[in-house]
Amino acid sequence: MKVSDLFVKCLEQEGVRYVFGVPGEEVEDLLFSLASSSIKFIPTRHEQGAAFMADVWGRLTGQAGVCLATLGPGATNLVTGVADAFLDKSPVVAITGQAGLARGQRESHQYIDIVNLFRPITKWNAAVRHPDAVPEIVRKAFKVAETEKPGATHIELPEDMAEARSDRKPLRVIRVRRPDPDTRAIAYAAALLRKARKPLIIAGNGAIRTQASNELRRFVRRHGIPVVNTFMGQGAIPDDSPQSLFTIGFGFRDLVMDAVDQADVILAVGYDIAEYAPKAWNPKMNKTIIHIDFSPAEPYAHYQPAVEIVADVAAAVRALNRRLGPDGCRFNPAWYAPVRRRMQADIKSYDLKEGQAFTIPGALNILREILGDDDLLISDVGTHKIWIARNFPVNSPNGCLISNGLASMGIAVPGAVAAALQNPKRRVVAATGDGGFMMNSQELETAKRLGVAFTTVIFNDNDYGLISWKQNVSRGKTTGTRLTNPDFKAYAESFGIKGYRPRTLAELKQQLRAAITKRELAVVEIPVDPGVNRRLTDQAKRKGR
Numbered sequence: 001m002k003v004s005d006l007f008v009k010c011l012e013q014e015g016v017r018y019v020f021g022v023p024g025e026e027v028e029d030l031l032f033s034l035a036s037s038s039i040k041f042i043p044t045r046h047e048q049g050a051a052f053m054a055d056v057w058g059r060l061t062g063q064a065g066v067c068l069a070t071l072g073p074g075a076t077n078l079v080t081g082v083a084d085a086f087l088d089k090s091p092v093v094a095i096t097g098q099a100g101l102a103r104g105q106r107e108s109h110q111y112i113d114i115v116n117l118f119r120p121i122t123k124w125n126a127a128v129r130h131p132d133a134v135p136e137i138v139r140k141a142f143k144v145a146e147t148e149k150p151g152a153t154h155i156e157l158p159e160d161m162a163e164a165r166s167d168r169k170p171l172r173v174i175r176v177r178r179p180d181p182d183t184r185a186i187a188y189a190a191a192l193l194r195k196a197r198k199p200l201i202i203a204g205n206g207a208i209r210t211q212a213s214n215e216l217r218r219f220v221r222r223h224g225i226p227v228v229n230t231f232m233g234q235g236a237i238p239d240d241s242p243q244s245l246f247t248i249g250f251g252f253r254d255l256v257m258d259a260v261d262q263a264d265v266i267l268a269v270g271y272d273i274a275e276y277a278p279k280a281w282n283p284k285m286n287k288t289i290i291h292i293d294f295s296p297a298e299p300y301a302h303y304q305p306a307v308e309i310v311a312d313v314a315a316a317v318r319a320l321n322r323r324l325g326p327d328g329c330r331f332n333p334a335w336y337a338p339v340r341r342r343m344q345a346d347i348k349s350y351d352l353k354e355g356q357a358f359t360i361p362g363a364l365n366i367l368r369e370i371l372g373d374d375d376l377l378i379s380d381v382g383t384h385k386i387w388i389a390r391n392f393p394v395n396s397p398n399g400c401l402i403s404n405g406l407a408s409m410g411i412a413v414p415g416a417v418a419a420a421l422q423n424p425k426r427r428v429v430a431a432t433g434d435g436g437f438m439m440n441s442q443e444l445e446t447a448k449r450l451g452v453a454f455t456t457v458i459f460n461d462n463d464y465g466l467i468s469w470k471q472n473v474s475r476g477k478t479t480g481t482r483l484t485n486p487d488f489k490a491y492a493e494s495f496g497i498k499g500y501r502p503r504t505l506a507e508l509k510q511q512l513r514a515a516i517t518k519r520e521l522a523v524v525e526i527p528v529d530p531g532v533n534r535r536l537t538d539q540a541k542r543k544g545r
């Protein structure tokens with residue numbers, strides 16, 4: 001069989017449904033093999049869009065999303081999305097073409113060393129150097145990408161290999177059982193929690209994968225321990241439960257720190273230090289830390305666990321729950337209730353009033369009312385990401401996706417394409433700044449062509465707002481951030497997509513609802529007043545947080 005056909009058979013064996021990418025001459029064989037398979041190749045308008053689609057697909061399904069690019073510029077365009085998957089722990093397999101082996105030794109048209117380029121941003125990568133190696137290489141790429149902690153892998157398929165022949169078959173795919181937690185580690189962790197006066201759970205990215213969030217919910221309900229989520233751990237327990245203290249991870253001392261400061265024992269569940277450095281919540285290095293994760297803790301001065309439970313997160317939480325028994329914790333659960341009340345009142349205080357300029361947190365309160373718990377908000381990166389993490393309560397795992405490892409702008413629109421494709425029944429909103437929107441807005445055409453439906457909400461401040469916010473805090477002035485923008489409504493309409501630009505509060509409410517409930521592609525431009533940002537950080541400073 002032709003190697004490109006064998007390669008695609010291996011992808012089918014892995015359960016791949018879509019390959020996102022941009023074609024090129026060097027991937028021609030692969031494209032034609034895909035065309036005669038059960039897998040759909042989705043041409044995107046930029047390889048970065050393809051990589052972000054694969055990234056979000058992987059995050060939502062736990063199965064590797066696949067992106068494809070040609071050699072040279074195609075591969076370099078994939079880099080940001082692949083790096084995002086790498087740091088955000090999202091399973092992705094990136095495939096790139098390459099020139100035939102006969103010309104790799106000299107300077108040559110579009111030839112760069114892609115394998116070395118991708119090495120630092122992948123868990124594993126390899127080039128196909130022998131036709132018979134394809135089944136093992138493809139299996140390994142998927143296995144490594146999907147094994148905890150998930151991430152990106154990369155395969156290079158040179159054009160001469162793609163047209164060679166092999167009689168090999170795809171390898172079998174079997175689920176790897178993850179290790180059970182060590183009983184002595186569980187006993188020690190339980191003893192620490194029994195003695196704790198103010199225990200607190202930090203739920204990270206790993207707490208929303210697999211069954212972990214179900215187990216965590218049971219654990220929290222039984223023991224009453226409060227939970228803070230990292231940006232990527234949102235929804236690990238529902239924010240409407242009395243134990244939720246919403247989100248940590250801000251670059252300033254927010255209300256949540258009133259609880260974090262008091263906590264004596266921290267139970268870190270699936271927490272990734274790439275997301276939020278422990279120095280921020282353990283500055284004096286005096287907290288007792290229990291680490292539960294799929295892998296051992298990264299050596300870090302401010303994160304030296306008293307015990308590390310390295311196992312399947314769900315199994316570890318379940319075992320700890322059993323070990324503690326029904327009344328294993330003896331702390332007074334009233335300690336954190338006032339913090340939660342203050343946080344809830346604060347979110348409500350941003351409700352917009354007629355005549356007032358629109359703000360991001362005000363618009364988020366409206367969005368929260370429109371979207372159900374099982375719908376999905378995908379955040380881009382900017383001011384709005386901070387507000388979404390802080391002011392948008394999430395009640396289901398993956399109810400809100402935020403890129404917070406690499407934290408790359410431009411993910412929301414392509415991410416929404418993948419999410420809408422993955423579950424057409426769920427309502428999806430891509431929330432973005434004007435800066436991030438313009439980085440990958442071309443993927444609206446991909447969405448239109450695919451016939452998927454989602455709403456893009458652009459918070460427009462004609463500025464790289466988060467950078468201005470930070471510059472203003474540190475220097476009292478800004479530079480290099482101001483932008484001008486196209487007419488976003490007309491821009492959307494030029495794609496054949498419904499565009500909205502509300503001017504009054506009544507219009508904002510009505511147009512957001514119309515856009516989201518109509519189940520069609522829509523773009524809503526919300527002009528926003530950035531003054532609210534500065535007030536938040538000033539207020540945090542004044543309170544000495």
Ligand SMILES: Cc1ncc(C[n+]2csc(CCOP(=O)(O)OP(=O)(O)O)c2C)c(N)n1
Nearest residue numbers: 382383384408409433434435436464465466
């Ligand atoms: C690809 C990429 N480039 C640059 C940055 C640095 N950065 C972080 S936020 C931001 C500004 C975002 O502006 P915009 O999308 O308009 O959102 P806003 O902050 O105004 O809500 C920049 C430039 C980044 N995170 N990602």
